[in-house]
Amino acid sequence: MTTSHQIILLAHGSSDPRWCETFEQLAAPTLSSVQHSAIAYMELAEPSLDTIISAGKANGTLNYTIVPLFLAAGRHLRKDVPAMIEQLESEHGVHIKLADPIGKNPQLGDAIRDVVLQELADTGS
Amino acid sequence: MTTSHQIILLAHGSSDPRWCETFEQLAAPTLSSVQHSAIAYMELAEPSLDTIISAGKANGTLNYTIVPLFLAAGRHLRKDVPAMIEQLESEHGVHIKLADPIGKNPQLGDAIRDVVLQELADTGS
Numbered sequence: 001m002t003t004s005h006q007i008i009l010l011a012h013g014s015s016d017p018r019w020c021e022t023f024e025q026l027a028a029p030t031l032s033s034v035q036h037s038a039i040a041y042m043e044l045a046e047p048s049l050d051t052i053i054s055a056g057k058a059n060g061t062l063n064y065t066i067v068p069l070f071l072a073a074g075r076h077l078r079k080d081v082p083a084m085i086e087q088l089e090s091e092h093g094v095h096i097k098l099a100d101p102i103g104k105n106p107q108l109g110d111a112i113r114d115v116v117l118q119e120l121a122d123t124g125s
Numbered sequence: 126m127t128t129s130h131q132i133i134l135l136a137h138g139s140s141d142p143r144w145c146e147t148f149e150q151l152a153a154p155t156l157s158s159v160q161h162s163a164i165a166y167m168e169l170a171e172p173s174l175d176t177i178i179s180a181g182k183a184n185g186t187l188n189y190t191i192v193p194l195f196l197a198a199g200r201h202l203r204k205d206v207p208a209m210i211e212q213l214e215s216e217h218g219v220h221i222k223l224a225d226p227i228g229k230n231p232q233l234g235d236a237i238r239d240v241v242l243q244e245l246a247d248t249g250s
Contacts, residue, residue, distance in 0.1 A: 005248070007241055014199060022197035026228055029238040034245065065248065067241055071194060072147035074139060097248070102240050103151055111236035113154040115227050116132055116192055120159065123130070123190060123222070 006036045006061050008052055011069040012076065013041030020045050023069055036061070039069075042076060042084075049084060057092045064096045071103030131161045131186050133177055136194040137201065138166030145170050148194055161186070164194075167201060167209075174209060182217045189221045196228030 009030060011023040020041070027039040040052045053064060066085070068077055077098075085096045102108055134155060136148040145166070152164040165177045178189060191210070193202055202223075210221045227233055 007245070009237070009241070011196075014197075016199065019197045019199055022226075022228055025231075026196065026234045026237055029234045030241045033238050034241055037241065065244060067237075067244060069196060069237065071136075071151065071196060072139075072144050074141065074144055099244055101147075102237055103147055105236075105240045105243070106150075107236045107239050107243075108233070109151045109154045111230075111232045112134070112151055112192075112194065112227055113158050114232050115230045116134070116155045116159055116162070118230070118232075119190060119192060119224055120132070 004061070005063045005065070006038065006052075006056050007034055008049065008064055008066045009037065009039045009069050010049065010066045010081070011039060011041055011045075013043045013045035015044050026069060042081065049088060053088055053092055053094060053096075057094060062094050064094060065099055066096060067099045068101040070101040071108070073101050073104075077101055129186070130188045130190070131163065131177075131181050132159055133174065133189055133191045134162065134164045134194050135174065135191050135206070136164060136166050136170075138168045138170035140169050151194060167206065174213060178213055178217055178219060178221075182219060187219050189219060190224055191221060192224045193226040195226040196233070198226050198229075202226055 009027045014020060024039065031037050038052050040047050040049045056064065070077055081098060085098060088094065089096055134152045139145060149164065156162050163177050165172050165174045181189065195202055206223060210223060214221055
C-alpha cells in the first residue's frame with residue numbers, strides 16, 4: 001500500500017542521547033496520533049531526513065511536510081534546511097513542504113503559559 | 126511594594142530581530158497571565174538576565190525562577206546558564222531556581238501534536 005503524504009518532525013539533533021530522548025518524548029503524541037509521521041534529525045543523530053525520505057520513497061510516498069521542532073527560525077531553518085530540501089527533492093524526485101517552526105504557532109505560547117502556571121503552583125507562589 | 130518572587134522566561138537570543146520577535150510572541154500569553162514575569166535573553170539581545178535581576182533587586186525581589194524557552198537541555202542549559210546563575214546569585218545576593226526547559230513538559234508534546242493536526246487539515250490530507 002502506498003502512502004500519499006508523510007509528516008516529518010525535524011529536530012536539530014545532537015550527539016547527546018539525552019537531547020534526542022527529549023525530542024522523542026516531544027514527538028510521541030504526534031507519532032501515535034498521525035499515521036504517516038516520523039521524527040528525523042538535521043544532523044548528529046539518526047534517522048536523518050535522507051533516511052526517512054529514502055524509506056518513504058521506497059514505499060511510494062512522494063509528498064512530505066517537514067514540521068520543524070524549533071521554537072524560532074534561525075540560520076538552520078532559513079538556509080541549511082531549505083538547501084537540504086532542494087537536494088533531497090532533486091535526488092529522490094519527491095516534493096517537500098517546509099512548514100513554519102512550531103514556535104510560530106499560538107498554541108505553543110499557550111502551552112508555555114500553562115507550564116509556568118504549573119511551575120508557580122508547584123513552588124507555592 | 127516589593128515582589129517576593131519573579132518568573133523569568135529565558136530565550137537564547139540572537140542579533141536577528143525576527144528571532145527575538147518570535148520569542149516575544151511565545152512569551153506574550155505568560156506575560157499577560159502572570160503578574161511578576163519577564164522575558165530575558167542568554168546572549169546577543171536585551172534584556173539580559175543581569176538587566177532583569179538588577180531591576181528586580183532594586184524593587185526588593187530576592188527570589189527568581191528561570192523557565193528556559195528551550196525544547197531540550199544542551200550545553201547552554203547544562204553548563205553556561207548554571208554558571209551565569211551562580212555569578213548572578215553571588216553578585217546580587219538573590220536566589221535563582223532553574224526550572225526544566227519547557228520541552229520537558231508533556232503539554233509541549235500535546236501542543237506539537239495539535240500543530241501537526243492543524244497543518245494536515247490545512248493541506249487537506
